Amino acid sequence: MYRYDDFDHEFVRSRAAQFRDQVSRRLSGDLTEDQFRPLRLQNGLYLQLHGYMLRVAIPYGVVSSSQLRALADIARRYDRGYGHFTTRQNIQFNWVTLTDTPDILDRLAEVEMHAVQTSGNCIRNVTSDPLAGVAADEIEDPRIWAEALRQWSSVHPEFLFLPRKFKIAITGAAEDRAAILFHDIGLRIVKGKGGATGFAVYVGGGQGRTPYVAQLLRGFLERRHLLSYLEAVMRVYNLHGRRDNLYKARIKILVNALGIDEFARQVEAEWQSIDREALDLPDAEVERITPHFALPPLLRRPATDGAIARRRARDADFDRFVRNNTAPHRIPGYRIVTVALKTPGQVPGDATADQMDALADIAERYSHAEARVTYVQNIVLPHVALADLADLYDRLVADGLASANAGLITDIIACPGLDYCNLANARAIPVAQAIARRFDDPDRAAEIGALRLNISGCINACGHHHSGNIGILGVDKKGTEHYQITLGGSPGDDAEVGTIVGPSFAAEDVPDAIEAIIATYLEQRDSAGESFLEFYRRVGTGPFKARLYGSRSDNAPTRSRVLETTIGG
């Protein structure tokens, strides 16, 4: 993984010192809250319902054992003993104080971490494929370019006061595991003519109140031009993105107002006018960064293991874990292991300080002291020898981290919701917990199969409800928390925004509604091989509507009617 040199160290220390000075000027009154807000947001500090929240970047999801221990230490010393992994490869501490924050930033700097631009109207933490560098389907490791983008975007003076926040994701694999088409800019490493790699550049994706799937801006961009081309995109957005309406300020609105062709023309004109040679990443810097992402020295291990096979045959739980939570590694004899922070009943993405320490130890013992965080709020151990799987599993069981539901209905994405967030209309966490409990029979979850269920507590869509196969959105309905359900969203290569199925449900009725949706799918699917998403794409919302709302789908049903139709039917 990338290690800081003296220059990077100086940068993060200097940034922490700068923020310490800004905090003291806020406390002395030299800075008003309006003047201070963008400064603290650019350092990851939000003001939420109960106080300050600090969002720490885990750039492109890569985290070491020593960094996990530092996060655990911060959770204990400055928070209430836990942290929350977010949908953008960050970790949030929900109970920090303003005056402690500079000390936390110093502590992070010690372990080569920061909270630079995890919030604010600037280029946010660049996210990537959590399986980067190890996935069997990878064309090229995206982390080299993710790191280049991290540096380029950090305190880039031109792009700190954009019309609105700006999110970039990059993948180098055949399968998109970074939801790049739901980002302001999505980058996919592709092979061009003659086999040289470059980037397909997508623009204008996003969730929020106006969800869009990103459109192709440029089919092939030579690798060496990445930074100058992004400068051109950013400049067009910075100058022409709307600044008069917060809700129309994202680049997706500009792209759709101009049309992708006109937007592309403006970017091209800007790109032609700037000094590309001066702005592109020098070859020497590419060569400096690249070796940081070499595979760790993985000893040759057998590609099959009799003991593991026998354990799987006699231990159904272990077998389920291997089936659901592990994936092929580039190197035979190794597996990629997902630790799902999704034990039914727990808060999705939350980890206690003890769990972070345990993960640090486990990563050190079994995965070359490296872990990844995923946008679905899980942890990945990228380099686990097949022969170590049973030992690793037993250790995870002991630490309460062996939930074998990766990719299944209970592997829920949820935002913090009204329990923490002052934007939320409704709670997300208790709904996630209730659904996870309802479907916690592992055999039933296996029967349902691959399913992405995402919950947001408000229209800002931090819980990615638009891209869930089943999406749940918290809404305020005459002062009570209600939940609107969408179907058919997908975050991957076939990205799609979900469709609202009908009138919303009260919180206590959501598990029954999900039950009715699942029953519809299970009863009517072609075969066990037809996934929920495939089924939905074949049949549309009709059968689900009929099940949820009966024949009166044109009218908003009363809550009791919904219950009678679904549960009674």
Add this chain to the structure above:
Amino acid sequence: MTLLFRTGTIAGARPRSLDAGSQTNASRAVLPLAEWLARAEDGSGAHETTGVVIDADTKPADLATLSDAPLIVVRLAKFTDGRAYSIARIMRETHGYTGELRVTGDVLLDQIALLQRAGFDSFEIAHLPTIDALARGHLPSIASCYQDLPHMPPAIRPTLRRAARSATANHSNERRP
């Protein structure tokens, strides 16, 4: 009271100076964009001794016509309006502008170093705590940066620095009147 704070040459080689109390218009006449453009077209050459004041929403096509002005003042209605930074880089890097580039309006201490790196070299400041801080010699910034921009270059990793870049910057300095 306003303060005109200058940062020396655009390459930032000279030490910063503080001209306490000087006024924007005291140094040079400044006209709104439309009037300045009219003067540029009247053939008298007077626009070359007259500054121009523009807003952050000035069209890129108009920016291309401003290179003869000895002083361009960009009005910043709100410190969060990031367009001023793009305007500065377009003027300096795309149009090779070497005259004085000033920012006025909602100019606050924490943005000065960023505005400088984008290409501004003078700052008209009305915010009292900012004036006090500058008077104390306190100009917050971070010492090291990842972008090798031509103005006020900070410490930068050698592999991020371009030989071609310093050649361009030297060229701009030579053209400076």
